[in-house]
Amino acid sequence: MATDFSSIPIIDIGLLLAKADDPKMAEDPGVLEVVRNLDKACTEAGFFYVKNHGISNTLLKEVRDITRRFFELPYEEKTKIKMTQATGFRGYERIGENITQGVPDMHEAIDCYREVTKGMYGDLGKVMEGYNHWPQNPPKFKVLIEEYISLCTELARKIMRGIALALGGSPGEFEGHRAGDPFWVMRLIGYPGVTNVNGTDVLKNDIGCGAHTDYGLLTLLNQDDDINALQVRNLRGEWISAPPVPGSFVCNIGDMLKIYSNGLYESTLHRVINNSTKYRVSVVFFYETNFDTAVEPLDTQKTRINGNNKFERAVYGEHLVRKVLTNFVEE
Numbered sequence: 044m045a046t047d048f049s050s051i052p053i054i055d056i057g058l059l060l061a062k063a064d065d066p067k068m069a070e071d072p073g074v075l076e077v078v079r080n081l082d083k084a085c086t087e088a089g090f091f092y093v094k095n096h097g098i099s100n101t102l103l104k105e106v107r108d109i110t111r112r113f114f115e116l117p118y119e120e121k122t123k124i125k126m127t128q129a130t131g132f133r134g135y136e137r138i139g140e141n142i143t144q145g146v147p148d149m150h151e152a153i154d155c156y157r158e159v160t161k162g163m164y165g166d167l168g169k170v171m172e173g174y175n176h177w178p179q180n181p182p183k184f185k186v187l188i189e190e191y192i193s194l195c196t197e198l199a200r201k202i203m204r205g206i207a208l209a210l211g212g213s214p215g216e217f218e219g220h221r222a223g224d225p226f227w228v229m230r231l232i233g234y235p236g237v238t239n240v241n242g243t244d245v246l247k248n249d250i251g252c253g254a255h256t257d258y259g260l261l262t263l264l265n266q267d268d269d270i271n272a273l274q275v276r277n278l279r280g281e282w283i284s285a286p287p288v289p290g291s292f293v294c295n296i297g298d299m300l301k302i303y304s305n306g307l308y309e310s311t312l313h314r315v316i317n318n319s320t321k322y323r324v325s326v327v328f329f330y331e332t333n334f335d336t337a338v339e340p341l342d343t344q345k346t347r348i349n350g351n352n353k354f355e356r357a358v359y360g361e362h363l364v365r366k367v368l369t370n371f372v373e374e
């Protein structure tokens with residue numbers, strides 16, 4: 044359960060990554076130290092930074108820069124890869140097209156999802172059928188982002204092995220039928236800055252992204268180095284800043300991990316407000332379960348509260364489809 048945390052911890056995960064595929068990882072003191080830190084952060088805040096994660100700061104920056112260069116293009120160029128129902132909700136969405144709690148968000152984005160081929164998940168998957176649409180401009184966009192997606196997938200898988208231990212399970216708890224074929228989501232997002240009209244700041248971009256929780260297991264957020272815009276809500280209802288920590292990822296728990304942990308870990312509410320005059324970019328990778336897996340509390344977490352399930356089971360794909368179908372304004 045989230046607490047009255049007032050800041051978000053930074054966790055060095057180097058020792059976990061070094062042994063993450065070692066069959067004896069659960070006996071390694073370095074791994075166990077990281078696991079304790081993960082457990083504490085997930086229990087107290089549902090949010091943490093990771094450092095020593097093995098993805099270079101140069102690549103993190105390259106990914107943000109190419110995203111920024113795309114958003115700088117004229118609107119007509121950007122809508123060449125327009126997101127529609129027919130593209131399985133993949134592609135470019137303009138500022139104000141995404142809505143959160145009924146209010147248009149002041150961001151533009153390219154949304155990408157693991158490819159879903161025709162009939163792959165039957166009727167459940169129909170809405171998400173499609174492949175990703177990459178811009179021709181800037182050049183090398185697809186190659187760079189696909190490389191990044193594969194590194195993020197591997198990193199998230201390893202952090203989840205640590206979290207599996209934190210929940211009293213075996214390291215592979217989130218592999219196989221649970222998340223062995225992780226449905227990933229990637230959002231490349233741009234938040235316009237405050238514009239200055241006749242010496243007065245105009246808060247055009249009041250809410251960059253309204254308060255929400257993420258949908259799956261674990262989110263890896265790569266945000267601009269110089270703008271403080273992400274806020275996380277604690278139990279007391281205060282909004283706590285998650286300022287940039289250069290070279291790190293901000294990680295947070297999604298709705299499916301809340302269920303697996305039987306509520307021990309919270310999928311914490313967060314929002315984005317860009318009060319700076321600069322345009323802000325964030326690139327967000329969501330590591331999720333298998334699309335069609337039924338999610339329910341792990342046995343180790345059921346016994347924690349006398350064998351009872353605190354939460355209903357959910358099918359991740361149904362949860363995602365429900366969100367996607369209500370996330371966008373009607374054209």
Ligand SMILES: N=C(N)NCCCC[C@H](N)C(=O)O
Nearest residue numbers: 142143144228255257258370
């Ligand atoms: N795939 C994820 N998690 N996307 C997060 C987007 C949050 C905003 C969305 N309109 C909402 O209300 O959920």
Ligand SMILES: O=C(O)CCC(=O)C(=O)O
Nearest residue numbers: 230232266273315325327
């Ligand atoms: O841009 C950010 O800092 C956060 C974005 C976010 O929360 C999301 O896309 O789910």
Ligand SMILES: [Fe+2]
Nearest residue numbers: 255256257313
């Ligand atoms: Fe989010």
